[in-house]
Amino acid sequence: MAVLRLTQTIDRPVREVFDVVVHGGDFAAWNPTVSASRQLSPGDIGEGTTFEWRLRGFGAVRQELTEFDPNRRVRIVPHIRSMEGGHRFTLTDLGGRTRVEHELEMAPKGAFKLLTPMMTLIGRRNLRATAAALKECIEGAAG
Numbered sequence: 001m002a003v004l005r006l007t008q009t010i011d012r013p014v015r016e017v018f019d020v021v022v023h024g025g026d027f028a029a030w031n032p033t034v035s036a037s038r039q040l041s042p043g044d045i046g047e048g049t050t051f052e053w054r055l056r057g058f059g060a061v062r063q064e065l066t067e068f069d070p071n072r073r074v075r076i077v078p079h080i081r082s083m084e085g086g087h088r089f090t091l092t093d094l095g096g097r098t099r100v101e102h103e104l105e106m107a108p109k110g111a112f113k114l115l116t117p118m119m120t121l122i123g124r125r126n127l128r129a130t131a132a133a134l135k136e137c138i139e140g141a142a143g
Contacts, residue, residue, distance in 0.1 A: 001085070001105060001106065002102070002105035002106045002107075003106075004102075004103070004104040004123055005020065005102065005141060006102040006127050006128050007024055007099065007100070007101050007102070008096045008099075008102070008134075008135060009097055009098065009099050010138050011141060012097070012098060012139060013093070013096055014071050014086075014093040014098045016098075017091055017098045017100060017134075017138055018070065018071045018074070018089075018091055019073075019138060020072055021074060021091075022049075022065060022068070024037060024039065024049070024051035024065070024076065025038050025052070027053060030134070030136075030137035031129075031130055032130075032133055033055060033056060033126045033130055034053045034054065034055060035054045035056065036054035037051060037053045037054070038051065038052055040052055046065070046068050047065060047066065048065065048068075049064070049067075049068075050062055051063045056082060057122075058121070060130075061078050061079065063076050063079070064077045064087070067088065071091060071093070072090070072091055073074050073088065073089065074088075075088040075089075083107060084105075084108060084109060085104070085107050086104075086128075087103070088101075088102070088104075088105075089102060090103070096105040099136050100134070102130075102131055104123055104126075104127050130138075
């Protein structure tokens with residue numbers, strides 16, 4: 001299993017950062033790794049809310065919010081046969097700024113375990129792209 005970590009600071013309040021991260025139906029508008037996104041489950045966003053993302057190399061993948069702790073933490077878990085894992089966002093309020101700790105877990109299953117090194121390289125690149133796009137989306141909207 002590969003676990004990739006990245007920490008960044010975004011010059012906006014924690015509630016604004018959390019709001020962008022949990023609205024998975026809007027990811028295609030800012031995240032370069034997602035070409036289409038929509039919310040699947042009805043109602044307010046919270047623990048168990050599901051989305052569908054079209055991901056390069058994977059096609060349509062259902063995503064689910066877990067570990068939902070408003071303005072503190074959330075994990076986005078993909079439901080895909082070839083891999084387990086998820087992207088955990090842990091947020092820390094820095095008085096008008098937000099530290100975002102990204103933790104991307106990728107655990108290939110079955111024959112896909114052979115692709116772990118390649119998946120790690122792709123995951124690292126995608127994590128950097130997602131973090132940069134998140135910062136640009138939030139700070140750019142405020143500017």
